[in-house]
Amino acid sequence: MKTKTYLLVDGGYLRTLLRRANYKEHNADNIEHASRACVEQTKENLLKILYYDARPYKGVVKFSNGKSVTCSPDDAWIDQLKLKDLFAVRLGKCKLVGSASNRKRAEFIQKGVDMRVGLDIASLPGNVEKIILLTGDTDLVPAMKHARKCGIQVVLVQLPAKQKISDELRGHADYIRTARWPRNLTRKT
Numbered sequence: 001m002k003t004k005t006y007l008l009v010d011g012g013y014l015r016t017l018l019r020r021a022n023y024k025e026h027n028a029d030n031i032e033h034a035s036r037a038c039v040e041q042t043k044e045n046l047l048k049i050l051y052y053d054a055r056p057y058k059g060v061v062k063f064s065n066g067k068s069v070t071c072s073p074d075d076a077w078i079d080q081l082k083l084k085d086l087f088a089v090r091l092g093k094c095k096l097v098g099s100a101s102n103r104k105r106a107e108f109i110q111k112g113v114d115m116r117v118g119l120d121i122a123s124l125p126g127n128v129e130k131i132i133l134l135t136g137d138t139d140l141v142p143a144m145k146h147a148r149k150c151g152i153q154v155v156l157v158q159l160p161a162k163q164k165i166s167d168e169l170r171g172h173a174d175y176i177r178t179a180r181w182p183r184n185l186t187r188k189t
Contacts, residue, residue: 002045003129003153008117009035010135011053012110017161023185028080032087033182038132038157040177047128049086052117053078054094054110061096061106069106090116118143128152132177136163144172 014034015025024030031051039046056073063069082089092112114137121131121143130153133140144154156173158165160181170176 002043004127005039005044005046005130005132006124006128007035007039007046007049007132008120008134009038009049009051010113010117010133010137010140011051012113013136014134014159015053017159017163018185019188020163021159021161021181022188023181024188026074026077027186028077028084030185031077031081032084033184034159035134037179037182038134038159038177044130044132046086047125048088049084050088050090050117050120051081052090052092052113054092054113057094057096057108059096063106090120092116114139118146121147124150124152130155132157133173134159136165136169138166138168141168141172144169148172148174 011031014031018025018030018034035049035051055075055078057071058073059071061069061071078089078091081087092110094108095111097107097109117140124131124147131147132155133144134157147154153174154172155175155177156165156169157177157179159179165176
């Protein structure tokens with residue numbers, strides 16, 4: 001019998017891995033295919049894919065040299081991802097870190113994403129036997145501990161993108177799984 005499984009994907013982490021492997025990162029099909037590659041279809045009954053991310057920053061960034069840049073990125077890929085089978089998209093916010101006025105480059109961070117992952121793990125349906133996590137974020141360790149205390153197996157996935165899973169994360173997972181990039185991903189041009 002197949003294990004009832006949820007896949008939880010840290011979108012920022014997955015998109016970074018896609019970019020480093022020279023695949024298009026803001027592409028709903030790439031995200032879907034890479035996510036599904038983390039699941040062992042013959043052993044796991046995938047009930048839901050929870051995808052966590054933030055829409056890219058939209059607004060004006062002012063720099064010390066007096067120049068400003070208006071950020072208006074294309075985020076249609078997020079709306080396309082919401083329409084994929086089994087996907088539920090959970091969005092935090094993208095915020096500008098401090099002021100860009102004394103920098104040459106603006107820095108952005110995601111807010112509220114980790115909290116959404118933790119809340120979802122804490123409130124998983126009682127029939128879930130396993131969660132597969134695609135993340136590199138050690139802030140999720142308390143949620144991983146909670147899942148294991150509730151009898152849910154925790155699997156961490158490593159994709160071939162020269163990104164090592166930290167020992168802290170490894171120490172709170174039941175299994176580490178290595179997945180391969182699917183062949184149907186679209187490369188950057």
